[in-house]
Amino acid sequence: MASVTFDNATRLYPGSTKPAVDSIDLEIADGEFLVLVGPSGCGKSTTLRMLAGLEEVNDGRIMIGDRDVTDMPPKDRDIAMVFQNYALYPHMTVAENMGFALKIAGVAKEERAKRVEEAAKLLDLEPYLGRKPKALSGGQRQRVAMGRAIVRQPQVFLMDEPLSNLDAKLRVQTRTQIASLQRRLGVTTVYVTHDQTEALTMGDRIAVLKDGILQQVGTPRDLYANPANVFVAGFIGSPAMNLMSLQMSDQGVHFGQHLTTIERERLAKAKEGVIVGVRPEDVSVSEQGDGLPVEVDLVEELGADGYLYGHADVEGKRVDIVARVDGRNHATAGDTVYITPDPEHLHVFDKESGTRL
């Protein structure tokens, strides 16, 4: 096991003027589960492939433990791409399916048996070691494939959207299995996804990328509670944070007629105005009052809770609003409600740079 360090690592594709991955600095601790997340084209897969040795690093370097692997061929890096190939061989036993890569690598028989047994214990596959894959369920077959990577005892596991082919139900099941298995194994893992829910539920820490630039790295709670900029604020969390550009006064911002105070020091840092963000659970909804008037479009009932989807006119622009409401007692489509934010959980960003104030 080992730490992973991206030191100013850059990938510039030939013929392109803008790097696909731009000077990334990132330290991943030994045994940590780090999720790289971002929209399509943000550079997350390129970052993973740079670590795997599949993409050239044009500037900077990448370390695994204290080894500089920047120019090392993939097979010498001691990493394993999981789920890259999970076809099982029908005539080989589960044990053979898990251990054959060790045979190729010249690992002695006793050592092979030991590692296979250890992996099988972790994966609850011990009773099946002497059987052929046909005797396994779909989930067990997937675990055998995972066992193939585990027995190699790599320093780092890499996973690139491993759940993208699964249906919604299996995706939820498998992501829990992967996360708990990673914690039991304690192997440093870098996991790529475009799905922020997957990132929040699986990672010890999350690195958010956009346009090849690392936006923020932190625990799921950090990113949710203290997003570093407007992009992270809008990307992390589902339903997404309500974000709107509001005029400032000396004391704060107005939601309709309602003044929400913001410390002077924070306001002083804003040049052209502020963008404020409120998570749906931090929105108070009233049938009357001085808050921002919102016309209700739809209420999605989820049992105890519900989400109210509506729109408001903010300085002449239509802004979509989402608020969490009581599942049994809420407004209905066509109503007008008045919203105010919980001042304790108001996020304020500089309008020009998008950074948190």
Next chain:
Amino acid sequence: MRGRAYDGRMRSDMRITSSVMDATLLDLPWDLPLDEWGEDDVVQLPKGISRHLVRFARLNGRVVAIKETTEEMASREYSMLRTLQRLDVPCVEPLAVIAGRSDADGEPLNAALVTRHLRFSLPYRALYSSSMQPSTAQRLVDALAGLLVRLHLVGFYWGDVSLSNTLFRRDAGAFAAYLVDAETGTLERDGLSDGRREDDLEVARVNIAGELLDLAAGERLDPSIDPVAVAGSIVEQYRSLWHELTTEQVIPASERWRIRDRIERLNLLGFDIEELSISTGDGGTTVRIQPKVVDPGHHHRRLQSLTGIDAQENQARRLLNDLDEYVAVQHDQRPNVGDEALANEWFEQVFAPIVESVPLELRGKLEGPEVFHHVLEHRWYLSEQRQCEVPLVEAAASYIETQLAYLRDEAALLNVPTTMTMPIVTQQDLQDDDDGVDWRDKV
């Protein structure tokens, strides 16, 4: 095109993406999951080990392969295969993506990718009768190395190189390899990084070893074969071919004939050079040469331009030997007749009569150029036996009668057990698996 209700099998929301509209596609039971298709629709053909369910069906007299997967992956693979075809890479022909499927109750079904089955192509598991022989295993690995080099030259990173993801066609004693599964691949227009090429090679080495070890576990591999060593040979084979095709060579300016030498070596390997970079260095005393664009199929193209015959590279090489010999002999006797005319004469008087002498019922056994290659070989053996030159027509008759008639039909090989469908397991099966052998002895 947008789908329409048809025969109760095609639902109104079904979408078909296809470059060639084949209305008979609509006759297939798209409202059933692929694993429930009946004997009337499905053809049993051998195939490799696959992650997805793949089955074969008959469509308009041809065989198609159908793979169930997500719509996104099916569409991606469809367009990738189309691109690879445009780049002249040997691969299966994508026919259609069927999306928006649902069953009779309106429950959604997976999308399907439909590809045309390559005639006379065989998966590696069909290339032996009782067990795979060392020479076959080696030739398969060599063919796969050649395919991998061609893919890498156009910038294609495969990601899952294996014998299972390849189909093989006989090629005058060797094999020509075709890519079947492009699901994990990506195309890099600016060329592949060394890291990606190395990764493909490592994946190939591990997968081939796994596939051969699996054959060994099923007692389908000649015991003299070392699966790990044979799998490892792809690395060497690939590297030497890649080196010959791409490496910069520095030669003394006085030895410029070596440029010609390099080109001939590449021709021998079956490649033409379309662009060569030549520059002088060291004050004009050395010349640097590097192939920029190489185009496989040197012999194939030459044979096709002379005779119109569409053959694999090695078949073409073999046929050209015979053709060149014919032209040389005739040229001595009739110096005023041009090479093209003589090539045409060879086609009409030598090649065509041999291929046409194969009875209709035997024409599904092997392709015409492959038959001709075997007839040439057969003539050589007969001549050696009799210590005199045996006429080709006689050799052909003997070959057809004594050998071709006993080969299995390879145009669309039927009734070879598939390796992929995993049957429902009974308690008896489980007991059979637990044959008293400790798994530790097998790992």
